[in-house]
Amino acid sequence: MIDLRLKVDPLPISEPLVVRLCDTAHPSPSENDAHLVRRDAGSREYDIWGFSLTVYVSGSEELDGDLLLILPRQPSAHRLIRANSKHNTLLITEQCDQLCVMCSQPPKKHHADLFDEFAIAAKLAPRDAYIGISGGEPMLHKQRLFEFLADVCASRQDLRFHILTNGQHFEASDLGLMDSIGLDRILWGIPLYASRPDIHDQIVGKAGAFAQLKDSLAMLTRLGASVELRTVVMKQNWNDLPQLANFIINQTPFISVWALMQMERIGYGRMNWDKSFQDTSIDFRHLKSAINLAKAKGIPVSMYNFPLCTVPANYRSMAPSTISDWKRKYLDLCQKCSARSTCGGFFEWYSPSEGFVGLGAL
Amino acid sequence: MTVFPLKFRPDENGTVLFADDAGGYFRSDADFLDRYANDCLSLPDESFLKANGHSFDHRDDLSYAAFAYRWARRLYAPTPLDYLILVPTLRCNLACGYCQVSRVNEGTPGFDWDEETLAAVLRYVDGLTTTRMKIEFQGGEPLLQLDILQRVRSFCRERFQVAEFVVCTNLQTVSAEAWEFLAAPDTFISTSLDADAQTHQRQRTITPEKTAHFASNLRSAIDRFGSDKVSALPTLDIRSLPSPGAVVNSFTSFGFRSIYLRPVNYQGFARKRFAAKDTTAEWNAYHSSFIDFLVEHNWTAELPIEEYYFVHCLRRVLQSRHNGHTDLRNPNILGEGYLVVDYDGTVFPTDEARMVTRIGQFDFGMGNIKTGIDRSKLDPLNAESSNNFHPDCVHCPYQAYCGTDLVDDLSRYGRIDMPKHLTDFCQRHMHIFDKIFEMIYSADVKVQKTVAIWAGLPEFEPALAKVHQ
DSSP: OOOSEEEEOOOSOSSOEEEEEESSOOSSOOTTEEEEEEEOSSEEEEEETTEEEEEEOOTTOOOTTOEEEEOTTOSEEEEEEOTTOSOEEEEOOSOOSOOOTTOSSOOOSOOOOOHHHHHHHHHTSOTTOEEEEESSOGGGGHHHHHHHHHHHHHHOTTOEEEEEOOSOOOOGGGHHHHHHHOTTTEEEEEEOOOSSHHHHHHHHTOTTHHHHHHHHHHHHHHHTOEEEEEEEOBTTTGGGHHHHHHHHHHHOTTOSEEEEEOOOOSTHHHHTHHHHBOOTTTOOHHHHHHHHHHHHTTOOEEEESOOGGGSOGGGGGGOOOOSOGGGEEOOGGGGGOTTGGGOOOEETTOOGGGSOSSOOOO | OEEOOEEEEEOTTSEEEEEETTSOEEEEEHHHHHHHHTTOOOHHHHHHHHHTTSEESSTTSHHHHHHHHHHHHHSOOOOSOOEEEEOOBOEESOOOTTOSSOOEETTOTTOBOOHHHHHHHHHHHHTOOOSEEEEEEOSSOGGGGHHHHHHHHHHHHHHOSEEEEEEEOOOSSOOHHHHHHHTSTTEEEEEEOOSSHHHHIIIIIOSHHHHHHHHHHHHHHHHHHOGGGEEEEOEEOTTSOOOHHHHHHHHHHTTOOEEOOEEOOSSTTHHHHOOOTTOHHHHHHHHHHHHHHHHHHHHHOSSOOEEHHHHHHHHHHHOSOOOOOTTSOSSOOSSSSEEEEOTTSBEESSHHHHHHHHTTSOOOOOEETTTEEOOGGGHHHHTTOOOTTOTTTTTOTTTTTOOOOHHHHHHHHSOSOSOGGGSHHHHHHHHHHHHHHHHHTOOOHHHHHHHHHHHTOSSOOGGGSOBOO
8 A cells, every 4th residue: 555645854834835855857847846965774864945855765666756735733644646646536524515425525514725725736747637626526616626626727738537426516507617727628427226116215324415416417418517327336326327327328428438346445434334335246247237328329438447357358458557566556366367456456354354245356 | 496398209018218418318208208298207116217327317417418518419529630541542453343443444544642742642641730640441352452551651650659551452463462461560551351252252252263262361461460460341232132241251260240231322333233222121131130140159159249330320329429420420520530631632521422423413522632621611610510409310219329420321312301210310320229229138148148249348347227117
């Protein structure tokens, strides 16, 4: 597991500070650049504006170009953007207005606004970076979020964003701004769990959520937005998956991709594991049906977080490696597996004793 | 609840196929038709229609927006021009009886691009806005003008981010320089292989020596470049159709898995040699038996085979935006996404239009590449290029999958206002779509296997055969 926080010696600052760690001078320097002056086995010392910044990290870890968020008086820094990773996500807020049974990151009440710092970091990100925006529910702070996106997208034409949202907060008045930011700059990742309102609403813990989502999707269709629909496969929606595929081909044909996802055993996902985890390694039927129908109708389908050995051979090409590098692990049985290089493995918090029955090296 | 208009077609078993303007379809029966037509739908009818995208509650709700999206995606919107068919020479070293493309003997002077034409073509290419370009060299036999091919290719490679070239050659005589030209990874070969060796010889090569020469060149091309870089089309004489097995054996022996069956086209000089008129029914029957043969073949064969155009039509039934074939688009706008430049610089909207013009039936010429392209002549045709509101098509359940081919109508009937059901285009496509739905709704596992393969699915999906009772 890659640590997304690094121990630092606290800096004498009163406001949050974003720094870009530079082994050598960056081709387009910024006032946030910290320059490497010393490299020891367990730590690196940087110079920023004449102050010394010490970062504790193992010698092999690559940090050049990384963007750190350092908070006043705190002994650890957040690695906002790792220059050599494809899995960079900015956590906008931990507040949320849904309570999904499988949530991997249960909501919290408190919110700290770090949009200004995120904007600095995004503007200093490596070229062509694809940055995740996540929560909680980022759209609870919609105005600040749109300001951030408009600002960053205008100054960095190469950046794109993948924003996870529950789709409960789109309004007609947002569409003009979304259009001006650029419809191809943002992929909205929106969860849809069932074709039936009662099942969806029960899973997200909010009455009326499905109806609201349908209105949002109608708006996004008319706007021409890029949308990834995300369906976590669970016991609760297992039997509905074929109907959900039928819903998607008929009601949301505009989506860029339909992501069928396996559960992540953390947060509420861990708490509700037994009543929610659907072991798709021993029963793939409804998934198969759903995928076939969507594919036949030209909807791109992708299976996220499915270890390859749990997927029938002729469906494996639809199961890319999706578990973020920093929270991915492999099991002992993976050691002799020939598919390991293309397999996303398991979440760090996966528990074999409560997990897939049908695992085996390929 | 408002139901989007449904069109219907009964079949011989008493079931009725229903389809809407966005291509959504299901099978039901005469009772449902009765309830639908008399506006007395039952509650189960209503919930079925709602669940399957055939109705909406109010304007701009999700069902409405989704239907509008699916409807719009069925339409073909021409892209900026990124495809040119170039005819640098009309000369040819074969004299096939059915020649699709008017041709002259190899030694005849005056049927090649001159320097001025080449310069004008390159000037035109240079002015295009696209970053990806596809050039198809037609003829005559384009390899007789290898120097021009080389100069066009070099220019395009410099000019575009991605450029791809197809040489439509008879592979009869291939010089060492021509082999070298064809070896490039961005250059593809398209040739004719008329069913089996006997047919090929009868229709094209005439002598056994020439037949052997062609076969050996085709073999070399595949051995050297792989079957991905080489494609072959059979042109079949409807008076003497080869057995499906013979065609399949011949094509698989060269490693081809996709066969595009084409009857001798009633156009160009073929018109004078073959009376191919009014043979649509015969062709349809043959085509149908060919598809049945492929179903049997694919049941046990290690590597499946497809009939290219049938698969194209199947995918148009299942999906929108499947507009990769210039012969089947709606609207079929002429003179926009691609053009043909003839041996004398005359510009045509399609290769067929070039042939029709050549025999003096109609003049589809859009000016000359040297002096300027004039699209205005096509305006009256383009105004009729959509089937959406055509009085003969609005009631057809296959309308969303189908298209128009006005050049074909003109060449066959001299007019574009023939009742559609009397045209070859309509009759061939009705047959194809009937066959497709027969297969989608078939309970035969062999048929289902082939449908799945041709639809690009890991397995057949019964939900594709939606039934409402």
